Amino acid sequence: MLDDTFLPALIFGLLGLMIGSFLNVVIYRLPIMFALHWGLEFETQPSHLQNTTSSTPSPFNLAVPASACPQCGNTLKWWHNIPLLSYVLLKGQCFFCKTPVSLRYPLVELSTSLLYLACFFMYGWSLTAVAWAGFCTIVVVAAGIDWDTQILPDILTLPLVWAGLVLSNLKIIEVPIENSVWGAVLGYMVLWTVFWLFKLITGKEGMGYGDFKFLAAFGAWMGPLAIIPILLLSCTAGALIGITLRIKGNLEQNQAIAFGPYLAVAALIMCLGSNTIYTFLHFQ
Numbered sequence: 001m002l003d004d005t006f007l008p009a010l011i012f013g014l015l016g017l018m019i020g021s022f023l024n025v026v027i028y029r030l031p032i033m034f035a036l037h038w039g040l041e042f043e044t045q046p047s048h049l050q051n052t053t054s055s056t057p058s059p060f061n062l063a064v065p066a067s068a069c070p071q072c073g074n075t076l077k078w079w080h081n082i083p084l085l086s087y088v089l090l091k092g093q094c095f096f097c098k099t100p101v102s103l104r105y106p107l108v109e110l111s112t113s114l115l116y117l118a119c120f121f122m123y124g125w126s127l128t129a130v131a132w133a134g135f136c137t138i139v140v141v142a143a144g145i146d147w148d149t150q151i152l153p154d155i156l157t158l159p160l161v162w163a164g165l166v167l168s169n170l171k172i173i174e175v176p177i178e179n180s181v182w183g184a185v186l187g188y189m190v191l192w193t194v195f196w197l198f199k200l201i202t203g204k205e206g207m208g209y210g211d212f213k214f215l216a217a218f219g220a221w222m223g224p225l226a227i228i229p230i231l232l233l234s235c236t237a238g239a240l241i242g243i244t245l246r247i248k249g250n251l252e253q254n255q256a257i258a259f260g261p262y263l264a265v266a267a268l269i270m271c272l273g274s275n276t277i278y279t280f281l282h283f284q
């Protein structure tokens with residue numbers, strides 16, 4: 001097992017760490033770029049998303065300016081940006097001002113790496129593994145942005161739907177094209193129906209259109225049969241965490257929580273979790 005799979009597994013794992021590190025930048029910067037582009041102002045969101053128009057340097061995109069500490073503004077050195085390792089070396093603090101660095105950074109890096117490894121153990125050294133690693137990448141970014149802003153951007157969800165349909169048609173992913181099409185339709189329609197029923201009965205909007213598109217994408221990649229388990233898992237997890245936050249007083253009456261991250265975790269468990277454990281054991 002070690003001879004054949006060690007090197008490719010190492011490459012997938014390290015690539016996951018490096019891309020995970022970049023995903024942190026995307027999760028942080030993409031909402032700011034949207035805010036600047038459309039003149040949006042986020043109000044009740046993480047502090048880096050407030051007053052974006054006045055406090056953001058220009059130009060500002062995914063590549064420039066160089067990463068800096070949001071607290072003291074010092075530009076990070078190259079060795080502050082090594083995935084996982086820098087967090088450990090710097091003991092989870094900014095090198096300059098000692099402000100704690102969010103645990104989210106190493107967590108996103110580690111999860112991306114583990115997801116890439118899972119793709120590799122499921123599909124081996126193949127185009128299918130690369131396609132699913134791409135799927136995981138978009139899902140992690142979308143979930144991170146939804147967590148911060150309660151927005152699931154079309155720029156992420158819609159290409160994920162099209163990619164699922166195209167890759168299915170090219171037979172790069174295993175779901176047949178009929179299932180992919182009906183999965184996308186069903187994924188969208190289920191949440192669309194729930195949204196309108198909830199709105200007719202209560203007069204409130206329980207979720208956003210981004211959630212419909214996100215679930216449509218999962219349907220396109222996994223087929224219609226995956227929709228129900230994904231919904232059951234995500235609703236259960238969302239309800240448990242929502243109730244816990246409410247009890248602990250971290251969530252006010254009528255304050256909404258983003259549904260995207262729960263959909264994302266449920267979908268990743270569905271597509272990779274069970275199969276990976278089986279395949280990994282099989283490899284041994």
Ligand SMILES: [Zn+2]
Nearest residue numbers: 069072094097
């Ligand atoms: Zn600092």
